[in-house]
Amino acid sequence: MNEREYNKQALIDYLLGSLPDEEVEAFDELSFTDENFSDVLKAAENDLIDAYLHHELTDADLEKFKTYYLSSPLRRKKVNFAKSLQKFAGENVAPYVVKAEKIVEKTSFWASLNVFANPVFGWSAAAVMLVLIILSGVWFSGKFGKPETDVVSTQETLTNKGLSEQNENTGAATQEIANSENKSPEIEKEKPNKTPNIEPARTPKSEKTVVPPKITVASFILNTPLRGAGIQTIKFSKETALILMTLKTESQDYKNYQVALVDESNKKIWQSGNLKIRNESINVSFPANLLKPRIYSLILSGIGNDGDAEPISSYSFKAVRK
Amino acid sequence: MEKGASKKNWAITSESFNRLLDWLDEGENSDGQRYLEMRRRLVAYFDRKNCKLPDELADETLNRVARRLEEENIESETPAKYCYIVARFVFLESLRGADKANVPLDDILQKGQEKQAQISNNTDDERVLREKMLDCLEHCTGKLEAENREIIINYYYGEERVKIENRRALAQKLGISSNALSIRACRIRDKLEICVGKCAKET
Numbered sequence: 001m002n003e004r005e006y007n008k009q010a011l012i013d014y015l016l017g018s019l020p021d022e023e024v025e026a027f028d029e030l031s032f033t034d035e036n037f038s039d040v041l042k043a044a045e046n047d048l049i050d051a052y053l054h055h056e057l058t059d060a061d062l063e064k065f066k067t068y069y070l071s072s073p074l075r076r077k078k079v080n081f082a083k084s085l086q087k088f089a090g091e092n093v094a095p096y097v098v099k100a101e102k103i104v105e106k107t108s109f110w111a112s113l114n115v116f117a118n119p120v121f122g123w124s125a126a127a128v129m130l131v132l133i134i135l136s137g138v139w140f141s142g143k144f145g146k147p148e149t150d151v152v153s154t155q156e157t158l159t160n161k162g163l164s165e166q167n168e169n170t171g172a173a174t175q176e177i178a179n180s181e182n183k184s185p186e187i188e189k190e191k192p193n194k195t196p197n198i199e200p201a202r203t204p205k206s207e208k209t210v211v212p213p214k215i216t217v218a219s220f221i222l223n224t225p226l227r228g229a230g231i232q233t234i235k236f237s238k239e240t241a242l243i244l245m246t247l248k249t250e251s252q253d254y255k256n257y258q259v260a261l262v263d264e265s266n267k268k269i270w271q272s273g274n275l276k277i278r279n280e281s282i283n284v285s286f287p288a289n290l291l292k293p294r295i296y297s298l299i300l301s302g303i304g305n306d307g308d309a310e311p312i313s314s315y316s317f318k319a320v321r322k
Numbered sequence: 323m324e325k326g327a328s329k330k331n332w333a334i335t336s337e338s339f340n341r342l343l344d345w346l347d348e349g350e351n352s353d354g355q356r357y358l359e360m361r362r363r364l365v366a367y368f369d370r371k372n373c374k375l376p377d378e379l380a381d382e383t384l385n386r387v388a389r390r391l392e393e394e395n396i397e398s399e400t401p402a403k404y405c406y407i408v409a410r411f412v413f414l415e416s417l418r419g420a421d422k423a424n425v426p427l428d429d430i431l432q433k434g435q436e437k438q439a440q441i442s443n444n445t446d447d448e449r450v451l452r453e454k455m456l457d458c459l460e461h462c463t464g465k466l467e468a469e470n471r472e473i474i475i476n477y478y479y480g481e482e483r484v485k486i487e488n489r490r491a492l493a494q495k496l497g498i499s500s501n502a503l504s505i506r507a508c509r510i511r512d513k514l515e516i517c518v519g520k521c522a523k524e525t
Contacts, residue, residue, distance in 0.1 A: 015370070017370075017372075028367060028370075028406070028410075029403070029406055031363060031366070032360075032367070032402045032403065032405060032409075033400065033402045033403050038363060039508065042505075042508045043504045043507075043508040046507075046508055046511060047504075050478070056482075071372065072369055072372065074365070074369045074376060075369065077519075078515070080448075080451065080452070080455065081518060081519075083452065084452050084456055084459055084518075085459065085474075085478055085514070086478055087452070087456065088456055088459045088460070088463070088475070089474070089475045089476070089477075089478040089479040090479060090480075092463075092475050093475055093479040093480075310481070311480060311481075312480070312481060313484055314480075314484070
């Protein structure tokens with residue numbers, strides 16, 4: 001097939017009725033006589049419609065699209081079809097193509113905090129952290145011998161606070177407890193005690209303390225998927241009750257977001273309620289017992305003004321229960 | 323006078339229609355696909371010209387070509403070029419037509435804005451229509467070959483970078499260029515659009 005290149009903006013101007021007359025006539029004839037041009041024109045029109053639906057048009061083109069392009073019933077039908085097709089694609093996407101996208105494998109703890117983005121700030125932050133560590137050491141050494149229930153209580157408080165916040169959200173839970181520890185694909189090297197286990201520490205039997213409920217949470221960070229990277233593997237223990245995922249995203253276009261957990265056959269297993277982006281990431285948690293040793297994807301969608309979920313990113317991972 | 327009268331009364335027969343199909347095929351049997359594609363191009367042409375009835379004008383163009391073929395063999399131009407020439411005449415006639423098939427530019431702009439406002443306001447109707455379209459898409463994509471289904475779903479998935487990366491991965495997987503993928507996706511989309519249009523009318 002002859003794949004001549006045509007000026008993209010000229011095609012857009014042609015479709016939006018703003019090309020000079022003499023060029024219009026040339027394009028009119030080509031649309032009949034040149035197979036390649038006809039194909040390219042059709043593709044350009046589809047791209048124009050898709051760009052409109054994704055709010056990617058320039059102001060000038062958008063104005064022309066609304067006033068000129070949408071004036072035709074046939075073209076409005078095309079736009080409606082395109083809208084439905086996009087929604088359908090979002091609901092039926094095959095994960096394995098998205099799996100081909102690269103997932104950034106390693107992000108250090110500090111990088112995830114973006115501490116060293118500004119070197120001056122980074123070193124200052126490091127100094128502050130060092131002071132805090134020293135002070136903490138002094139404080140804890142002073143507290144040596146005190147029953148561990150205080151630590152337990154703190155953890156329990158954190159848990160309960162997290163759970164109540166969780167319940168406030170529509171639909172399923174989100175939780176502010178986050179283990180910022182990096183989760184690289186080599187999760188098997190991760191020590192079990194690094195997961196934020198909210199299990200209570202040993203308490204002396206003589207003390208009358210309320211044993212907080214055992215809730216084991218395993219948390220992971222999934223970065224914005226990029227082409228070429230392998231699938232991230234997450235490993236968690238049999239006792240894990242809750243999986244907390246922190247999804248990194250650059251999206252800021254929506255007020256609310258939703259996350260859906262789908263399996264390899266695109267079957268939706270779980271759906272979150274409305275969520276918010278915080279610090280370029282979104283936290284979502286779901287019961288660990290939903291996961292079998294399989295590949296899953298978390299589909300992040302923005303909620304448009306019309307209430308429709310518009311897919312943004314897909315984060316694939318392999319679940320392994322230890 | 324007689325010639326004019328006979329032109330007006332002329333109606334396409336199955337014989338003249340088959341002659342038209344053969345002429346469009348230029349020796350290769352396309353099972354009517356060339357005819358359908360030519361009709362599509364004609365409709366798109368008249369629609370771009372903001373003609374009120376692009377389907378009818380497309381049919382009028384093809385009728386005139388078929389009638390001309392009955393009178394003589396057209397060898398001066400290729401079928402595509404000849405259809406374009408006839409379409410231009412039909413378009414110019416429609417501009418001069420008493421029924422004012424075309425819409426003046428100011429009206430176009432006005433209509434566009436009104437329709438845009440209507441689209442925003444008729445959210446319930448839109449929702450019902452979209453549900454119907456989604457059902458029809460499910461039905462029509464189910465009729466596609468597995469590879470084509472994969473292409474059409476994955477090609478239109480995602481936004482911005484996700485979409486670009488997806489398309490790149492898809493082109494690589496299929497072993498074709500991005501341009502070729504774009505055109506292939508476009509062709510599948512066209513077929514789907516026709517299928518969905520029919521399906522939506524029937525339901």
